[in-house]
Amino acid sequence: MAYDFKLRSVVTDKGKTAHYAKLSNTTEAEFFIGYKTYYKEQDGYGLYNSSQLTNLVYNSDDYAAEFGFFAHFIAPTAKAESHGSFICLNTYDRAYFTFGFMQFAAHVPNGDFVKFLRKLLTLHNAKDYFPRLKLIDNRIFYVSDTGTQTQLESDGSTKPLMEYLNPGLRDVEHQELICSARMIHWATHDIEHRKIQASDSINLYKNNLVKYHNRLGLDGYPAKVCLMVCDILHQGRGKFDRIANALDTNGNHEKAFTNLCSIGEVNYADRISSLKKSIKALETNGIFNKKYQAATHSFV
Structure with missing residues (x-):
């Protein structure tokens, strides 16, 4: 009923x-x-x-x-x-x-x-x-x-x-x-x-990352860079061309992360601050110390 x-x-x-x-x-x-x-x-x-x-x-x-x-x-x-x-x-x-x-x-x-x-x-x-x-x-x-x-x-x-x-x-x-x-x-x-809400959310980012790698070439990038790319596109505060420019650092991943954090910072400072704080905590706990491996669509 x-x-x-x-x-x-x-x-x-x-x-x-x-x-x-x-x-x-x-x-x-x-x-x-x-x-x-x-x-x-x-x-x-x-x-x-x-x-x-x-x-x-x-x-x-x-x-x-x-x-x-x-x-x-x-x-x-x-x-x-x-x-x-x-x-x-x-x-x-x-x-x-x-x-x-x-x-x-x-x-x-x-x-x-x-x-x-x-x-x-x-x-x-x-x-x-x-x-x-x-x-x-x-x-x-x-x-x-x-x-x-x-x-x-x-x-x-x-x-x-x-x-x-x-x-x-x-x-x-x-x-x-x-x-x-x-x-x-x-x-x-x-x-x-x-459980469905959680599994769909996890698989959304997992599948999106495959697509984003095909556009941006994310193999070997650290988790925090990949997460910021996913979040920018999930919220819609930036597009692929802006993200590609942010990643163009001759392999300097820290600079790439800093560049990504600047996308939308005028209007979304609180969100970006929240992301950085969460990422820092995950790094401190030894969780976010992995890099994306495109061949296996996983972090290693």
């Missing part, structure tokens, strides 16, 4: 509108969905939730046995994106719906969020959270009361999926709150949800 959530909102003493949900017909405690926010760039409204609950934060040690070094490799980005929060949410920008500690975004066809949701829909409890969504031939469909099937994403667009999760940016809608509550509750209460 599909889960039903009761919604509640309140204006805080700081003037923020906070939204909450509670799973109906249970003794579970009410939980926070997110604050309403206005996003000037889109001239629209949405939600954000950057809560970091102790048991819902990505810990690379939990996944190192299965994924090895790459479990640690993504940790600086996870920290910078969301403080590692498995329930990090925003619905206010052009992606319409972004979720998880690596901030998977719904607006990219066949992108990280779409692939993530496809896997979630294979879980045994998917029908409890999203009873209208069904995976058909590895595509996400909406199924109506009458059984009509409507495809929500394709190679060319995810617009129907975006608008299912968040009908628009003119206000915070009921559907947007319900979908957000479903995802937060699911991640909170199901370890399988979190």
Whole structure:
């Protein structure tokens, strides 16, 4: 039986509108969905939730046995994106719906969020959270009361999926709150949800690094340089030509790292500072002392 959530909102003493949900017909405690926010760039409204609950934060040690070094490799980005929060949410920008500690975004066809949701829909409890969504031939469909099937994403667009999760940016809608509550509750209460989120995040960077090496020639570069390349392109604060120029140092990897840290430093100083701090801690612990080996797509 599909889960039903009761919604509640309140204006805080700081003037923020906070939204909450509670799973109906249970003794579970009410939980926070997110604050309403206005996003000037889109001239629209949405939600954000950057809560970091102790048991819902990505810990690379939990996944190192299965994924090895790459479990640690993504940790600086996870920290910078969301403080590692498995329930990090925003619905206010052009992606319409972004979720998880690596901030998977719904607006990219066949992108990280779409692939993530496809896997979630294979879980045994998917029908409890999203009873209208069904995976058909590895595509996400909406199924109506009458059984009509409507495809929500394709190679060319995810617009129907975006608008299912968040009908628009003119206000915070009921559907947007319900979908957000479903995802937060699911991640909170199901370890399988979190495992998929973690494995998809790790494999995203692992696969991306192969592509980036083919463009930039990263064989022999230290982990911190490779991580910064991945993070720049994940966030979108720089493009390949700028990165290639930063790497053009006649083999001086320290200079290359410094150059990469300068990309986007005017607008993203806090993020870059977070990355550098995380990398330094990993180096101090003897974890980030490896170099990329292109032949085996691994760090040695």
